[in-house]
Amino acid sequence: MRWSLSVFRLVGDREVHLHTTHRMDTAATVRQAYFLEVQRPGVCRVAINEYVTETISWPVAQSELPAGSAPAARPGAADRREYFQVPAYGPAPLVSGDDVRTLLAEMHELQGRGQLGIPDPAGAVILRCASTTIGRVAALDDLPAA
Structure with missing residues (x-):
C-alpha cells in the first residue's frame, strides 16, 4: 500500500x-x-x-507470446500494466513478447558458448504479469x- x-x-x-x-x-x-x-x-x-497494487501472473508458452512491441492494452483499467518475466534470468520486467524472445535467444547463445550457471532457456518458465x-x-x- x-x-x-x-x-x-x-x-x-x-x-x-x-x-x-x-x-x-x-x-x-x-x-x-x-x-x-x-x-x-x-x-x-x-x-x-x-x-x-494487485499483481497476478500466469505461465505462458513461448508460442503464446504476442508478436510486436508490447502487450495489448486492456480497456477499462485506469492504471494497469502488462509485462512478462522470466524468473530464471531475474525479476526485470520485459515489455513485449519480442523482448522475451530476444532474452531467451541471448541466453541460448551464452549457454552455447559454455557460460557456466546459465539455466537452460528451453526449460525457462515465462510469466505474463498484470499489475493494476x-x-x-x-x-x-x-x-x-x-
Whole structure:
C-alpha cells in the first residue's frame, strides 16, 4: 500500500488544488507530511490518497507470446500494466513478447558458448504479469498503526 497527499486552498469561495505529493511508502511518513501540510498558510484541505497494487501472473508458452512491441492494452483499467518475466534470468520486467524472445535467444547463445550457471532457456518458465493500481481517498484514521 502507498499514499500521496493532495493539498487544496481557498481562492474566493472556490477550492483550488495546489499540488499532490509523490507517493509515500509508510504511514508514519504520510502522517508527518499531513501535519506539515495542514499547518501551511492558506491550506484549507489535505486529502490522503491510498493506492493498492494487485499483481497476478500466469505461465505462458513461448508460442503464446504476442508478436510486436508490447502487450495489448486492456480497456477499462485506469492504471494497469502488462509485462512478462522470466524468473530464471531475474525479476526485470520485459515489455513485449519480442523482448522475451530476444532474452531467451541471448541466453541460448551464452549457454552455447559454455557460460557456466546459465539455466537452460528451453526449460525457462515465462510469466505474463498484470499489475493494476487502484486508488481511493482515505482518512487519517484509515492509516495503519505505526
